[in-house]
Structure formats: C-alpha cells, structure tokens
Amino acid sequence: MPDNLNPAVALSVSGLSFAISGTELIHPMDFEVKSGRRLVVLGPNGAGKSLLLRLGHGLLQPSSGQVHRNDRHLPGRRAHAMLFQTPVMLRRSVLDNVTHALAAIGVPAAQLRGRAVEALNRFGLMGLAERPARLLSGGEQQRLAIARAWALRPDLLFLDEPTAALDPSATRLIEAMLADLHAEGVTLMMSTHDLGQARRLADDILFLASGSLVEASEAERFFNDPQTAQARAFIAGDLVW
Ligand SMILES: Nc1ncnc2c1ncn2[C@@H]1O[C@H](COP(=O)(O)OP(=O)(O)O)[C@@H](O)[C@H]1O
Ligand SMILES: [Mg+2]
Structure with missing residues (x-):
C-alpha cells in the first residue's frame, strides 16, 4: 500500500512524464482516478x-x-488488471485461459475451476468453455478478456x-459488461x-x-x-486524427 493514498482515490498521478530516447511523449501531468468511477481518457x-x-x-x-495505486496485497485477487484493443489469448481453451490467469496469481488449484466457471457463467460464456480461445471472434475474445479480468477481482x-476493433453489436455487449463491472464497484x-462511447460511459474525462x-x-x-479550444474542436469533430 503506497503512502497515504486516500481510499476514495484508486490512482493518483503526480508530475508524471514519459520519454523515449530523449523525446518526451507524455508531458508532465497530475490527475486522480476516483474509486468506483469510470474515467475515460479521450483524445x-x-x-x-x-x-x-x-x-x-x-x-x-x-x-x-x-x-500511486492501492496496490495492497490481496490474496487470490489482483489489485489492477488491463485489457487491450486486441485481446491476448493463450493457445488453450476458453476455460483454461481463465484458470491459467487465476493460477498465475496464486489461486489454489482446488479453486481454479470453480472460479473460472463462475466467471464464464457471470458473463454468459460458459457455452464456449471448451473452445480454443484463439478461434473465437474478436468480440467473443474481448468478452472473454473481460470475464478473465473479472475473475481476478480487481479494484481497478x-x-x-477495448472496442476499437469491434462492430457495433459486439461493442454494445462490451459496454454492457463494463456497466456491470461499474455497478459492482x-x-x-x-x-x-x-x-x-465517451458520452455513453464516462463519469470523468481526461482529454x-x-x-x-x-x-x-x-x-x-x-x-x-x-474549457479549452482543443476540447471544443474535438467535440465538434474538427480535430482531425
Ligand atoms: N515505443 C515508442 N517509441 C516511439 N514513439 C512511441 C512509442 N510508443 C508510442 N510512441 C508515440 O507516442 C505518441 C503517443 O502514442 P500512443 O500512446 O500510442 O497514442 P494513442 O494511444 O493516443 O493513439 C505517438 O506519437 C506515438 O507515435
Ligand atoms: Mg492507443
């Protein structure tokens, strides 16, 4: 647990910058992610x-x-997890992708299957349990990635x-899962x-x-x-990317 991080704050960043080979790619910034909120990084x-x-x-x-994160030690849990635009799937079954992630954080062998089944059931994926994960559609893989992350019971x-590579119906399913996670805190x-998507999901924005x-x-x-000309331009669709 880092020094005196307020429990109402899940992540606190101060003076953060990042450079590669002398080029500063992230300029110094400060912000907080409040616990239980949905912060959308937009840009x-x-x-x-x-x-x-x-x-x-x-x-x-x-x-x-x-x-600073609330990285206190949580037995059988991970304090924080991450999902990517393209899910990272092991060359194993859907179920084994979840049990493997649980084993990697030290969940006892006797609990692996039960917790994995619980996660797949929670998100309606049990019907895919024995399929090779890498053969699922992009949307199914991303749903599995969320179920796998949920199985780790992260706070953050x-x-x-997560939906940039998905079609609108798969995107809706992912957004519904994120709403469930939010409802769980x-x-x-x-x-x-x-x-x-930012309008649908965000409580807070970092632009x-x-x-x-x-x-x-x-x-x-x-x-x-x-409050800024750049944000106004982006919202108006005038900031080209
Ligand atoms: N490993 C890297 N080496 C050099 N430049 C990088 C590297 N990773 C990212 N960048 C540059 O940093 C900037 C921000 O990248 P990124 O965070 O991927 O942007 P975004 O996710 O908002 O599209 C881009 O100009 C990108 O080219
Ligand atoms: Mg990116």
Missing part, C-alpha cells in the same frame, strides 16, 4: 492514451513523477480502446477516440492531445462546457 490518435494507460498499469516506468481495470480507466493533459473534468461539464 485523437497519437495523443498518448495507450502510453498513459500502460504507465498507470505499470507496464511502463515513468521518466519522472509518481503513479485499465482498458485501452470496479473502478474503470478506459481510453477511446470515440466521442459517442489528451499531443502527449499533454489538456482538460480534466466531470463528463457532463466536459461535453456541455469544454
């Missing part, structure tokens, strides 16, 4: 959304600043454009370049452009009363 292609989520999840190390879930930090945090506000305010 055009190349804005730095994926980098920011990877920094949040700990897949990348900041060049400066701090990322990072999602990097999971904190969501999700990127999208899709304004419609990025060119590696900078341009605007951070509650979603309603962001959409109704954006």
